[in-house]
Amino acid sequence: MDVFRDPGATPQALLAAVKALPGMASVYETQVRHYVLEEHTRLVLGQFDWYFGNLDLPMPRELFRFLLTVHDIGKPQAQKEGGLRNQHRYTARMINEMRGEIPFSNPDIDCCLAIVGGDPLGQYMQGKAGLVETTESIMRAAGMTVVSIQGFFKALTIYYQCDVAAYTKDAGGLPFLEKVFVYRHGSKVVDEKRGILMFSRTFEDNFKQLEKAFA
Numbered sequence: 082m083d084v085f086r087d088p089g090a091t092p093q094a095l096l097a098a099v100k101a102l103p104g105m106a107s108v109y110e111t112q113v114r115h116y117v118l119e120e121h122t123r124l125v126l127g128q129f130d131w132y133f134g135n136l137d138l139p140m141p142r143e144l145f146r147f148l149l150t151v152h153d154i155g156k157p158q159a160q161k162e163g164g165l166r167n168q169h170r171y172t173a174r175m176i177n178e179m180r181g182e183i184p185f186s187n188p189d190i191d192c193c194l195a196i197v198g199g200d201p202l203g204q205y206m207q208g209k210a211g212l213v214e215t216t217e218s219i220m221r222a223a224g225m226t227v228v229s230i231q232g233f234f235k236a237l238t239i240y241y242q243c244d245v246a247a248y249t250k251d252a253g254g255l256p257f258l259e260k261v262f263v264y265r266h267g268s269k270v271v272d273e274k275r276g277i278l279m280f281s282r283t284f285e286d287n288f289k290q291l292e293k294a295f296a
Contacts, residue, residue: 082183085147092126095150102182111157113165115255118153124247124254125149132246132269133239136276139232140192144185148193149243151176172197192226195233202241205291206261206284216294234295235276238288242278260284 084090084098096119100106109119126149155171173194180190201218204210223233250256251267263270263279270279280288
């Protein structure tokens, strides 16, 4: 698993390292909704490398790439048991089981667990959770890490954007969530000042309300 310390490792190499662990190959070969998990994960990593490869990050780039590689590994088990409601719990448990196999400290892994342990930003941006509820949820998650609240919020935002960005045609996926982002010349636009992708107007208005709580 030292491949995660290699900044030049390809998404395929990162996936191969995790798939080599007992039982993990079949996890990535599972189809979840419209995607085989390995393909979706490769697209997520591709969007991260393309748009965030040269930007300052609130946590180590190598750790971010590990996080994205394993961010959905609980989905197949959750789907097998009748629904995706518990996917975050399964993902967190499976990452915990990797502690002795991956080259990251316990605080680093705890940060990953806090990010994948729920979907507060996704629920909020879809209008399924309110501002106060979401703010409290993110603050609780940040409290499980050694990262500052502001840093955690930015990491969560980048994680959310990379995941959503994979569901777009320009990422190599099926056209679906282009409405979330601003596009220019066929590519998503980076907000250089904030170090994230630019949200489209409706999503930006909602995001700004939440962002103020962590300014």
